[in-house]
Amino acid sequence: MPELPEVEAVIRKLRKAATGARIAAFQALRPRATHPQDPAVVEAAVGCTIRSFERQGKHILVRLDKGLSLDVHLKLSGNLTVIPDARLHTDAVRALFTLKGGSGLALEDRRVLAYVHLHPNTELDNKLAHLGIDPLSPAFTPEFLASAAKDRNKPAKVFLMDQKPIAGLGNIYSAEALFRARVHPATPIGKLRRPRIHSLHDAIRVVLKEAIPAAVRSYKHPGLHEGMNYFVYDREGEQCRICRCAVKRIEQAGRSTYFCPNCQKRSAL
């Protein structure tokens, strides 16, 4: 579920449901959920009030008072939601903040890869210092992309998934953005010429912006996800929606990459 658009959808929902709430209790139902922090560290959030929710890349920052913040990362399968009664949580809830009034802020993840940490704000800044800029922020310009890409030999797909230059793209939207820009995923990012850099910049923004409302919808109606209509992701062997050529899958940095060999040619720089 969680790349930038899904994390954004989660946060928008949390803002309405939990801003201003007071944390009354904390339980690490699975201690792994706070690892490597001791659950007792996170428990220090008890007594704090939730001021706001922010997103930095794929991280959810829950701003508390007293100079503290929670850092929640959903990883592959996590979710963070407000539940009406903290006593009635599902068995996939790994960490739970009971809020004043009895509702709960629940970190859910069957795989137990997602985590929640508590940090003083200054410490959190250091922890997240390596994250690149947000692709939806005004700072993400074609010029920024050009300079970040300059002289780099990384395959375009691997570059987009690296959180250091740009924070928020994952396996799905990296592939979708490259398709939209007609860039072959193995192209060394530094070899792209200006017009192509512009296309890619635009493609990244369009793909992410389109995905946010879709993520919000699939949230409101769980169960009937109309099916994300990806162009290439997870469509190996199926017809490209543009040219009907078979979508291919290759492996890059240990992850699957999907692309259309006809629409995304290595020679297109």
Next chain:
DNA sequence: TCGATCCTGTAG
């Protein structure tokens, strides 16, 4: 830069 690792679920 690669492979293993953290876990569990699901598809083939």
Next chain:
DNA sequence: CTACAGGATCGA
């Protein structure tokens, strides 16, 4: 049963 999964880190 094995392979693989929307992420990220770590040591070899």
